Amino acid sequence: MPASLVISAPASGVGKTTLTLALARAWRKRGLNVQCFKSGPDYIDPAFHAAATGRASVNVDSWAMDRSTIAHLVSRGGNADVVLAEGSMGLFDGVAARGVSGTGATADIAEMLGWPVVLVIDPSGQAQTAAAIAAGLRDYRKGVRLAGVVLNRLASPRHEDLVRRALNEAGIKVFGALPRHAEISLPKRHLGLVQAEEQIEIGKLIDEAARFVAEHVDLDAVLHAAGKWSPQAVANGLNVTPPGQRIALARDAAFSFVYPHMLESWRAAGAEIVSFSPLADEAPDASADVCWLPGGYPELHAAKLAANARFRSGLRAFAETRPVHGECGGYMVLGAGLTDADGISHEMAGLLGLETSFAKRRMHLGYRLAELAAPMPGHQPGARLRGHEFHYSTILAQPDTPLAVVHDATGAVIAETGSRRGHATGTFFHLIAEGR
Incomplete structure (x- = not known):
């Protein structure tokens, strides 16, 4: 043991x-x-x-x-x-x-x-x-x-x-x-x-x-x-639905905040993950049926992401026919613009109207319980998702239809509802588990 x-x-x-x-x-x-x-x-x-x-x-x-x-x-x-x-x-x-x-x-x-x-x-x-x-x-x-x-x-x-x-x-x-x-x-x-x-x-x-x-x-x-310690026998594994069968996953220094158990659960459910690097100006794999942009540090790489035309055009083309989802930093990159620490605004993918600023910093930290008002990859309206939010960016505009009603751990409703437009969705929280 x-x-x-x-x-x-x-x-x-x-x-x-x-x-x-x-x-x-x-x-x-x-x-x-x-x-x-x-x-x-x-x-x-x-x-x-x-x-x-x-x-x-x-x-x-x-x-x-x-x-x-x-x-x-x-x-x-x-x-x-x-x-x-x-x-x-x-x-x-x-x-x-x-x-x-x-x-x-x-x-x-x-x-x-x-x-x-x-x-x-x-x-x-x-x-x-x-x-x-x-x-x-x-x-x-x-x-x-x-x-x-x-x-x-x-x-x-x-x-x-x-x-x-x-x-x-x-x-x-x-x-x-x-x-x-x-x-x-x-x-x-x-x-x-x-x-x-x-x-x-x-x-x-x-x-x-x-x-x-x-x-x-x-x-x-x-x-x-x-x-x-001796592990106990468990009948069932993780109760997590993969967002698709073949998932184009952004992975590099700007998109790296992924819970390992989430990726493992997707693979265990039979999904295939194909990674790509926005910082290397790569577009999501055209054969994927969903694209997922995790959180990370896009605010430190905003100028490079804005300049990477192949990444942005490829992401936009992908979203014309298939779902794209972003978490926290990924959500910010799906938005219209990101202002860096020096106050310089950079154009992002524009799949959502979200505008954020890292120049105006305010810490957002805590557990989140979201009830989806609309579908997102892997989850239908009404699904209850448990996650965690941690970032310093300020919302300047969040004009799209809210994705969910989001509560903090005390039950209070918060303003970071996430957004949806067409095939694009995004949340400020990182998904940990489907929950009650």
């Missing part, structure tokens, strides 16, 4: 991803097969997990997915030696209203699967208080078991000693302590980490993180504290 652990923390930005990658690579170097998962709707981290382990990672999300779907997704870890689930935000951070099987908190996954939690604690600006925080997290929710902690970004040996003593007195195991080490810092941008495929040196960075963590963390003690 695989050794299983959840890597979490009191908050974002304390080193969960770095520790997860380092542990995964360090154990892989020992000859162990490691399977990673990402708790929550982050679509960037799974690619880092795959780079560290050589195995595809997927998201598991208690707000959007039912227990059967989560069990199906994690069952791929049954043939691994170690299973690591990286959390999102703080351990208990989720939304106020319960979703399908929870609030989206990492603690939901830890309790649901029975996987012990390793906390990453950054005690910068504090000492013994770090133990109080760890003890509070340990005792906050029955059913969530704390295996121990890894301390990160310690200022000095004296600092480490103070924190260790307090944690020992609280009965909390310390697996190791990491001094500050800039060489293993992962670069970031406005929507999170710079994507793994954009970092040429990502393998070397993960190797250095693994070396550093192995030097300062007792890897054997962490494994000993892990749970022994």
Whole structure:
């Protein structure tokens, strides 16, 4: 049975991803097969997990997915030696209203699967208080078991000693302590980490993180504290309908935010995916029956996308007879115009009237529950879809017929309804699952 652990923390930005990658690579170097998962709707981290382990990672999300779907997704870890689930935000951070099987908190996954939690604690600006925080997290929710902690970004040996003593007195195991080490810092941008495929040196960075963590963390003690987990048998798999039989999928640095489990579910249902690169001025495959533009960073490549005439004309020709759908950044590119960070407006595909601006930034973040008012690829009117929205672009105009009535996690109706015109549809949320 695989050794299983959840890597979490009191908050974002304390080193969960770095520790997860380092542990995964360090154990892989020992000859162990490691399977990673990402708790929550982050679509960037799974690619880092795959780079560290050589195995595809997927998201598991208690707000959007039912227990059967989560069990199906994690069952791929049954043939691994170690299973690591990286959390999102703080351990208990989720939304106020319960979703399908929870609030989206990492603690939901830890309790649901029975996987012990390793906390990453950054005690910068504090000492013994770090133990109080760890003890509070340990005792906050029955059913969530704390295996121990890894301390990160310690200022000095004296600092480490103070924190260790307090944690020992609280009965909390310390697996190791990491001094500050800039060489293993992962670069970031406005929507999170710079994507793994954009970092040429990502393998070397993960190797250095693994070396550093192995030097300062007792890897054997962490494994000993892990749970022994056996995947449960699941009768059904993912309840996701592919948008078509042969799908032209935009994939490059501007269109990369795709949940791995979605692509897997499309293929499992018999669909064929044919990728193309708008940044390389490629048009969607003419033999496809649907085109899908995922989110990404089109705001960073707006000028190039506007200049790529073959891509835009090919997309327009495709949409004359077949459905085209865009999610978030893909939706923005289907629109009439996109204003970049410098305030320069760029003409987009014009299949929808949407106009957006990255110069006027406002964060849009949260779970979304949409009820379709019109069909979109793979889904009929009345379908209820669960997804997540995260972007900084402002809507300047959204003149087309709304695609859906969209609610946030509290049930409030939001303005980002999506749009439809002819064969083109778009949403600001990234689809995670069909939901109730």
